[in-house]
Amino acid sequence: xxxxxxxxxxxxxxxxxxxxxxxxxxxxxxxxxxxxxxxxxxxxxxxxxxxxxxxxxxxxxxxxxxxxxxxxxxxxxxxxxxxxxxxxxxxxxxxxxxxxxxxxxxxxxxxxxxxxxxxxxxxxxxxxxxxxxxxxxxxxxxxxxxxxxxxxxxxxxxxxxxxxxxxxxxxxxxxxxxxxxxxxxxxxxxxxxxxxxxxxxxxxxxxxxxxxxxxxxxxxxxxxxxxxxxxxxxxxxxxxxxxxxxxxxxxxxxxxxxxxxxxxxxxxxxxxxxxxxxxxxxxxxxxxxxxxxxxxxxxxx
Amino acid sequence: xxxxxxxxxxxxxxxxxxxxxxxxxxxxxxxxxxxxxxxxxxxxxxxxxxxxxxxxxxxxxxxxxxxxxxxxxxxxxxxxxxxxxxxxxxxxxxxxxxxxxxxxxxxxxxxxxxxxxxxxxxxxxxxxxxxxxxxxxxxxxxxxxxxxxxxxxxxxxxxxxxxxxxxxxxxxxxxxxxxxxxxxxxxxxxxxxxxxxxxxxxxxxxxxxxxxxxxxxxxxxxxxxxxxxxxxxxxxxxxxxxxxxxxxxxxxxxxxxxxxxxxxxxxxxxxxxxxxxxxxxxxxxxxxxxxxxxxxxxxxx
Numbered sequence: 001x002x003x004x005x006x007x008x009x010x011x012x013x014x015x016x017x018x019x020x021x022x023x024x025x026x027x028x029x030x031x032x033x034x035x036x037x038x039x040x041x042x043x044x045x046x047x048x049x050x051x052x053x054x055x056x057x058x059x060x061x062x063x064x065x066x067x068x069x070x071x072x073x074x075x076x077x078x079x080x081x082x083x084x085x086x087x088x089x090x091x092x093x094x095x096x097x098x099x100x101x102x103x104x105x106x107x108x109x110x111x112x113x114x115x116x117x118x119x120x121x122x123x124x125x126x127x128x129x130x131x132x133x134x135x136x137x138x139x140x141x142x143x144x145x146x147x148x149x150x151x152x153x154x155x156x157x158x159x160x161x162x163x164x165x166x167x168x169x170x171x172x173x174x175x176x177x178x179x180x181x182x183x184x185x186x187x188x189x190x191x192x193x194x195x196x197x198x199x200x201x202x203x204x205x206x207x208x209x210x211x212x213x214x215x216x217x218x219x220x221x222x223x224x225x226x227x228x229x230x231x232x233x234x235x236x237x238x239x240x241x242x243x244x245x246x247x248x249x250x251x252x253x254x255x256x257x258x259x260x261x262x263x264x265x266x267x268x269x270x271x272x273x274x275x276x277x278x279x280x281x282x283x284x285x286x287x288x289x290x291x292x293x294x295x296x297x298x299x300x301x
Numbered sequence: 302x303x304x305x306x307x308x309x310x311x312x313x314x315x316x317x318x319x320x321x322x323x324x325x326x327x328x329x330x331x332x333x334x335x336x337x338x339x340x341x342x343x344x345x346x347x348x349x350x351x352x353x354x355x356x357x358x359x360x361x362x363x364x365x366x367x368x369x370x371x372x373x374x375x376x377x378x379x380x381x382x383x384x385x386x387x388x389x390x391x392x393x394x395x396x397x398x399x400x401x402x403x404x405x406x407x408x409x410x411x412x413x414x415x416x417x418x419x420x421x422x423x424x425x426x427x428x429x430x431x432x433x434x435x436x437x438x439x440x441x442x443x444x445x446x447x448x449x450x451x452x453x454x455x456x457x458x459x460x461x462x463x464x465x466x467x468x469x470x471x472x473x474x475x476x477x478x479x480x481x482x483x484x485x486x487x488x489x490x491x492x493x494x495x496x497x498x499x500x501x502x503x504x505x506x507x508x509x510x511x512x513x514x515x516x517x518x519x520x521x522x523x524x525x526x527x528x529x530x531x532x533x534x535x536x537x538x539x540x541x542x543x544x545x546x547x548x549x550x551x552x553x554x555x556x557x558x559x560x561x562x563x564x565x566x567x568x569x570x571x572x573x574x575x576x577x578x579x580x581x582x583x584x585x586x587x588x589x590x591x592x593x594x595x596x597x598x599x600x601x602x
Binding site: 011012013014015037038040041044045061062063067068070071074075078079090092093095096099100103104105106141142 | 312313314315316338339341342345346362363364368369371372375376379380391393396397400401404405406407442443
């Protein structure tokens with residue numbers, strides 16, 4: 001998995017900071033998560049091929065998470081995109097996009113599918129042969145979801161040396177990859193695990209922004225490899241969290257700790273603080289390792 | 302008048318080019334014309350005070366002319382703007398903005414007024430004591446208007462030396478500024494023009510984008526000081542103009558020449574050409590002076 005942070009600052013886009021958007025790359029598929037104003041320019045800047053994005057996940061309908069979507073959809077059209085595009089986001093997103101398309105008479109030539117979300121329970125919203133995406137219901141000022149990306153286990157891998165030693169012909173390899181034992185003509189059994197390795201370990205990524213501190217998400221994100229949790233504020237401004245629907249860096253770390261995640265990435269910083277290092281320092285008092293998102297940063301895991 | 306070009310390229314925003322937006326400054330008032338995606342960042346970059354924009358004029362509902370509007374309106378809110386904001390643009394613009402405000406539960410604390418346009422005749426849409434704004438109906442793929450900004454004549458200016466020579470007291474200056482003659486106690490008349498100068502010359506600016514070559518606009522923009530006319534293409538691509546609703550640089554120059562304008566500014570360039578200087582060269586074969594808009598450029602006139 002590779003995570004490209006296109007923007008990770010809260011509220012308004014500025015000359016050097018961008019609102020939320022990130023591209024998660026899993027097995028050569030690219031999933032766009034949130035799409036603040038200017039996302040298409042950030043995609044260009046970081047040389048991410050527009051054509052490889054087929055699914056877009058929108059957490060909630062605050063401007064800093066979706067005002068760039070209509071522009072991206074239009075640009076896909078101008079670039080003569082052939083592929084279908086699937087948009088997952090809160091109920092209402094379809095009406096917003098289609099109204100603008102209708103009034104600008106800019107109908108897309110590609111197929112545009114909307115998958116509107118309104119459940120407050122976690123649900124499986126996308127899967128293919130490599131990955132599943134589940135919602136993580138969040139608590140914010142408006143209806144919001146995080147997204148849990150879970151790789152599916154791959155096939156077992158042939159232990160070539162062991163297979164040759166046992167004189168197994170190549171035509172049986174697919175059966176082995178799928179986990180079956182083999183039976184020789186003399187009736188003896190070759191146990192699968194003696195000639196194969198386990199599949200590549202699977203990975204999981206949980207995106208949680210925007211949200212107040214909410215322990216209800218813990219069972220959903222338990223032991224994920226990477227948790228991106230918003231940290232709009234530092235503890236010294238904790239009184240701002242409930243009215244605005246946000247968390248502090250320490251609260252993000254508490255969630256990471258209680259969910260036993262492997263890595264925590266912080267983001268969605270308020271620009272009121274002089275440096276983002278302060279978020280890391282605060283979170284590290286509770287949980288480690290803490291990584292800081294920043295516009296243009298790429299995480300490989 | 303001062304014209305700040307925030308963006309002047311057609312179609313999609315890119316890393317170094319921005320879609321249409323400009324700020325016209327007249328007598329310390331700032332009028333925003335069009336608002337492509339990223340306009341708020343361009344405003345910040347060019348240090349234009351958000352609080353001085355009270356009127357926004359949107360030519361038409363293609364994304365490269367208005368996708369930045371909802372973001373700007375939201376940011377005004379986050380910045381606790383106190384002033385009313387007036388939006389002038391095609392019918393439908395109110396529905397687009399209000400739907401997004403409603404779904405994001407981000408109601409503005411300031412008053413937001415929409416002045417929706419649907420006439421195909423030129424109309425006076427705004428005036429205060431310093432300026433009038435008239436629409437310039439354009440021909441494009443969707444309903445579109447250019448905008449004509451005309452300063453109103455100011456007051457006559459006192460010729461201090463002449464006034465003192467005639468022993469005119471200061472309390473009569475306002476009357477003189479308004480153009481009246483004065484009568485002395487002995488009944489003799491002081492002719493106004495003997496003790497005043499003409500008002501500052503008034504200026505006019507016509508913004509015409511996007512449009513095909515359309516001679517019907519000529520009477521409306523006759524002898525303006527500055528005409529901004531789109532030139533998406535060069536003559537070698539003239540066959541693209543009608544289907545897309547655009548003009549060539551030479552067509553823009555033809556309009557400038559036939560309308561006897563004083564200066565022509567070109568913009569809304571397609572990014573297919575290697576350098577914008579080509580637009581100037583082409584237009585100059587028909588009309589001079591030709592100026593090239595470019596993102597970040599400021600014209601004073």
